[in-house]
Amino acid sequence: MRRILVINPIADDRWNQADGDYLQSTARKDTIVDIVNIEKGASSIESFYDEAHAVPGVLKVIRENKDRYDGIMINCFADPGLNPAREICEIPVAGPGESAMIVASMLGHRFSIISVLKNVVPMFEMKAAVMGLSKRLASVKYIDVPVLALENNPDTTVESIVEKINEAVEKDSAEVAVLGCTGMLSLYRKVKDKAGIPVVEPAAASLKILETLIDLGISHSKKGLYLTPVFKKITW
C-alpha cells in the first residue's frame, strides 16, 4: 500500500472532488490518493506571476504533510514548486508537465503540447529545453481559452484541442499529443477518441510515474540540485 498526496496549487477547492476521483480511479487498488488545495494563491496558474504566488502555499502543504505520505504530486502542468519541493522532501515528488513529456518521449519521435494561452508557448519550450527535450518537442499550441473557461463549452473546447492536434500533425510532424493543462482532464476521453495520434493526459501520467518511483524505492539525490535547504533562514 502506498499513500500519495496530490496538491492542487490553487486557492480554490472546487476541483478537489473531481480531480481526486479521477486520480484515485487511475491509481492502483493499493494506492490511497488524498487531494488538497492551497490556502493563498491564484485561482489558476497561467503566468509566472500566478506560479510565484502558488509556490509558498505548495511548500507549506508539503512541510505539514510529507511525513504521512510516500510520494507527492503537484497537480498543474507548470509543475509549480517542483524543484523546491524536492529539496525539502526525502520522498519522491512528481509533476504533470515533467511526467507527461517523459511519457510522450517514449511514444514517438516528436510530441506537441496543446495548452491554453499564448504565453505558455515559450514557457513550456523553456521547460523542455531544461529537460533536454527541445528536439523532441514538435511544437506548443494554444487554444486561447483560459483555464477557468475550459469547461464552459466542453464540446467546443474539445473541438479546438483536436483541431490544434491535427494542425500539429500536419504542420509540425507531431506523432504524439500532450494535453498542456491538468484542467483538461475531464475532456481527455473525448479528445482521445477524436485524435488520430496517442494523447497523454498529464495528471494521470504524473500519478503513475510517481507510483513507479515509490515502487522502485528511489528518490531525489541530495548531493547536488536538491540539497536540503536551511529552514531557519526563512521568516514567513
Added chain:
Amino acid sequence: MRRILVINPIADDRWNQADGDYLQSTARKDTIVDIVNIEKGASSIESFYDEAHAVPGVLKVIRENKDRYDGIMINCFADPGLNPAREICEIPVAGPGESAMIVASMLGHRFSIISVLKNVVPMFEMKAAVMGLSKRLASVKYIDVPVLALENNPDTTVESIVEKINEAVEKDSAEVAVLGCTGMLSLYRKVKDKAGIPVVEPAAASLKILETLIDLGISHSKKGLYLTPVFKKITW
C-alpha cells in the same frame, strides 16, 4: 491483471530463472511476468555486432508472442531492437536503457552510467544524444569487466562499481548513478547500500515504466517513427 513478456536477447537461458524471479518480485501483484531468451545470437551484448545478431531473434519472439501480452520488455541496457519492436507492436515495448535514463533524469541534474567495457562509453553517449539527455549525462564509466564475468567475483565487481560511482560524483558532479548493464541486477542491493547517491537498476526501472504505459492505456504512435512495416518483403 496485466501480462508482460520479458525477452533476454541472448542465445542462452541461464539467466531466465533468476531474472524472471527478480522481475516478478519487482512487479505488482496483478502483473504476470514471463521470460524467454532468443534462439540464435550472442551470449552477451557488448558491441554493435552482438546487437545486430540479437535483433532478428528478438523480433521473432515478439511476432510469435505479442498477441498474448499487454507489454514487452527487452532485457538489456543497449535496448536491442527497441525501435523495430515498436514498429511491429500495438502494445507498448520498453527497454532498460531508455527507462533507466528517464528515471534518473527526474532524480537530480546529472547522472552517470556505470557499465562494463570501454566501447559502450560512446555507445551510451550516442543513445543519450538521440533521447536529448546529453547535458544531463555527467559521464559514462566502465569497470572493464565483460558481462559474463560480472558475477565471477561479485564482491570485487561491487567494489569496482562503487569506486566508479564515487569517481563520477567527485570528478563529473554526478548526483545519480545508473547501472549500465542488466547483468548487474544481482549486485544492485550491495551497490545501493554502499553508494552515497541514488542508484537506478535498469531492469526494474523498465518493468515499472512498462506497467505505467500499460495502465495509462497508451502505446507508440503509428504516425511517424514507428509506422507499421510491410512484412511480406522479408525473406528470412
Added chain:
Amino acid sequence: MRRILVINPIADDRWNQADGDYLQSTARKDTIVDIVNIEKGASSIESFYDEAHAVPGVLKVIRENKDRYDGIMINCFADPGLNPAREICEIPVAGPGESAMIVASMLGHRFSIISVLKNVVPMFEMKAAVMGLSKRLASVKYIDVPVLALENNPDTTVESIVEKINEAVEKDSAEVAVLGCTGMLSLYRKVKDKAGIPVVEPAAASLKILETLIDLGISHSKKGLYLTPVFKKITW
C-alpha cells in the same frame, strides 16, 4: 535623469546601506538609486526553497513602487522573480545573474562562475542553458562558504575565490570569471587585483545593463513570454 529601484530579495536590511552606496557610486551621476529589502523571506538566497519564499515579496515591492521608477534591479545572482517581474512591469527589469553572464560572454570565449555552495552548480548551469550560453560557460565552481559567512574572514574568502578562478583557468580553460553571488561585491576589488583574468561583479553589471535598457527606451515584449497576468485571480 533616471530613477532605479534596487530590491534586496531578503528579509533583512543589513546590506541596504552598503549595497546602495556601492551601486550609487557605480551609477551615472544622473541616476538615482533607491534600495529596499523585502518584508518576509529568507536571510539569504541559496536554494530553490529560499528563492520561492523571496519572490512574492519582490513582486509586492514592485507592484507598490514601479510607477515611480524607470527601471528595477533584483539584487541577487539567482535573479529571483525576474520572469514574473517582467510580466507585471512596463519598465525594464534586470538581474545580476543574467546581466553578468551576458557581459562575460563578450569578454572571451568561456567564463566560469565562482559561487558559494554546491547546489548552485546545477542551478546556474540550468540558468545558462535557458539563456543559450551552455557552451560559453566553462564551469561553475563553489567555495563552500554560505552567503552569510562570506565577510567573516574576507581575506580568506578572497583567497578561496582566487584559487577557484585559477583552477577554472587551468582545468576548464576559463578566460573570464564571474562572481556568482552579489554578496561578494565588497570583495570584488581585492579579487580583481589578484585574478589574472577579467572579473565581472554581477550587481554592477546589472545596474549598468539596466541603465542601457532605460536609455535605449526599450522594455520587455508583452507579446509572448512576458504577457501581462490577470491580477484579480490572486488571493494573497
Added chain:
Amino acid sequence: MRRILVINPIADDRWNQADGDYLQSTARKDTIVDIVNIEKGASSIESFYDEAHAVPGVLKVIRENKDRYDGIMINCFADPGLNPAREICEIPVAGPGESAMIVASMLGHRFSIISVLKNVVPMFEMKAAVMGLSKRLASVKYIDVPVLALENNPDTTVESIVEKINEAVEKDSAEVAVLGCTGMLSLYRKVKDKAGIPVVEPAAASLKILETLIDLGISHSKKGLYLTPVFKKITW
C-alpha cells in the same frame, strides 16, 4: 589500384548489374568495384524492421570477403550495419547516408533530404542528430512512393522529387538537396537538370568518400566506438 566491395543490403540481385555499372563508371580508372547482394533479408529497406533483417546478411558478406578488398560500401541511404561493419573491419567502410550528408554540409549552409516514405523523416533526423548535423539539415521531405515503385513511372517520380526540392528551397531555406534513397540513382541526372540547387546522389558520394579514405591510408579507430568484438560469443 584499389578494390571496393559494394553490398546491396537486400535479398534481391535485380539492381546489382545497374548499380555496379553506375558505381564502376563513377569510380576512378584504377578502382575495381564488385557488387553483391545479401541472401536473406528484405527486398528494400524502409523501416527499422527491414534494416534489422538486413544487417546480419551484410555482416556475413563482410566477414567472408573483407580480406580481398581495400574498402567496403553498404549501398543504402539508411547505412544498415555501418557501425558493426566498422567493428569487424580493419579497412574503411562507408555508407551513402553518412557520406552524402557530409558532402552536402560543405556545399551550403542547409541541405534537405528528399526520400521515399513518411517514417524516414524522423529516422534521418535522428541520423543527422547523432552526426551533429541537426542545424545544417533544413528538412527531410518524402514523396510517398516506396522504393520498389520508384522506377515504375520514372518521369512522375522525377517530377515529385523536383517539386519537393523546390518546396524545401522556398519553405525551409534549403540550399542543397540530397537524394534520400540509393534507389533514386537512375533518376539522378534528370533531377539534377531540373533542380535549381546542387543535388547530391548518395551512392556516388559514398564511393568517392571511400576512395578518399583508402587513398589516405586511414581507417576506423579501434580504441573506442569500433572496438573489435568477440566473435566466438555468437551462435548464428
Added chain:
Amino acid sequence: MRRILVINPIADDRWNQADGDYLQSTARKDTIVDIVNIEKGASSIESFYDEAHAVPGVLKVIRENKDRYDGIMINCFADPGLNPAREICEIPVAGPGESAMIVASMLGHRFSIISVLKNVVPMFEMKAAVMGLSKRLASVKYIDVPVLALENNPDTTVESIVEKINEAVEKDSAEVAVLGCTGMLSLYRKVKDKAGIPVVEPAAASLKILETLIDLGISHSKKGLYLTPVFKKITW
C-alpha cells in the same frame, strides 16, 4: 568623460555625419563620439567578400587611433573585424550585431532579425549559433533591398520592414525585432512606431553596451580567444 571611436567599415564617408550625429545624440552627455570610415574596402557590407576587404582597413584605423580612445565600435551589423580588433586592443570593442542580439535576448523569449538580402539569413544564423543564441533566434528575414538602396524610398522600406516583423510575429512567434543592418538607423523611429513589438536598433545598442563596458572598467580577456598577436609577422 569617455571617448569612443566609431568606425564605418566602408570606403565611403557619406554616412559619417548622419551616423555620428545619431550616435552622439544617443550617447551620454559626457561621452565624445568620433566617427571615421576606412580608406579601402567595399561601399557596403553584404557578403563575406565585402567583409574580407573591410577588415584590414578597420584594423588599420584601430592600430592608429586606439591609444586616444576608451572604447571602439565597429558600425556594421556583421561586426566585421570584431575578433581581430579585440586581439589588438586593451580597450573594449563592441559591434552592433552582437550587442543587438544580447539586448534582444533580455526582452523576450525569441527575437527575429530583419535584414537586407537573402545570403545574410545563414550568415546571421551562424553568428547566433557561435554566440549560443540559436534557440532564442525566431528567424532571420530579409526585405530584398541592398544597403545602398534602403533610403531610396524610405517609406516603402519602412513598410517592408514592418511587414516582415508582422510575419515574424505570426509565423515564427517572434516577440522582439532586431534591425539587421545599421543602414536602417534613419528608419528606426518610423519602424518602431508601426511595429507591435519592441524593436532594437543595433548601432544605438552597441554604443550603449560599449559605454557599459567602459564604465565597468572591464575589457576582453587576453588569456584565450583574444591573445595579443605577433605584429611583426605581417607584411602589409
Added chain:
Amino acid sequence: MRRILVINPIADDRWNQADGDYLQSTARKDTIVDIVNIEKGASSIESFYDEAHAVPGVLKVIRENKDRYDGIMINCFADPGLNPAREICEIPVAGPGESAMIVASMLGHRFSIISVLKNVVPMFEMKAAVMGLSKRLASVKYIDVPVLALENNPDTTVESIVEKINEAVEKDSAEVAVLGCTGMLSLYRKVKDKAGIPVVEPAAASLKILETLIDLGISHSKKGLYLTPVFKKITW
C-alpha cells in the same frame, strides 16, 4: 585530368616546394597540383589578426586564377577565406580544417585536434560548433610551439604532439587525432607511427576531399550562404 590550385595563405614562398611535392604525391596521377603563396600578409596564421591580413591576398589569387582550375585548396588549418572564396567561385573550394574534421568524424566517435598555440583552442572549438561537430570534438590541445618553430627540433615536436595525443586518449576519450596545423605535414609520418590511434593530416585530407567534389561534378550552392557578391562595390 583535373587541375588543382593550392594557395599558401602566407607572404612567404619557403614552403611552396615542399608542400607542393607532398600534395602532388598525395594526389592521383591524373591530378595536376599547382601551388602559390600570397603577396602580402603574415608569415604564419596564428590569430584572427593574421587571418584578416591573409584573406584579401587569397581572394586576389583566386580571382586571377580560378578560370584555369577545377578546384581550389586554401592550405591552412584555419581555412582563411573559405567562405568568401566559395562566394566568388563556381568551382569547389576546400580547406584543411573543415576537411580534416569531416574525415575524422567518420573514423570514431570523438577526435582531438593537436595544434600550436593556446588561442587556437577556442578558435577551433568555434569552428567545430559552426560545423555542428561540437559533440564529436573531444578536445583541442596545443603544444605551445609557434608554426615557424615547428621544424626547429622536429623530433622534439613529434614527441610533444604524441604526448598530447596520448593525453587526449586518456583524459578526453579521443579515438582519432587531427593535426591542427598544415605546418605539421612534414612530421606526419613520424607522429602516425608513434600514435596509438588514427591520425588525420589535414592538407592531404583536404586535397582528397577536393578531388572527390571535382569528380562528383558538384560545387557550392549559390542560393544562400555563398551568393555571388557584387564586385564593383570594392575599392582595393
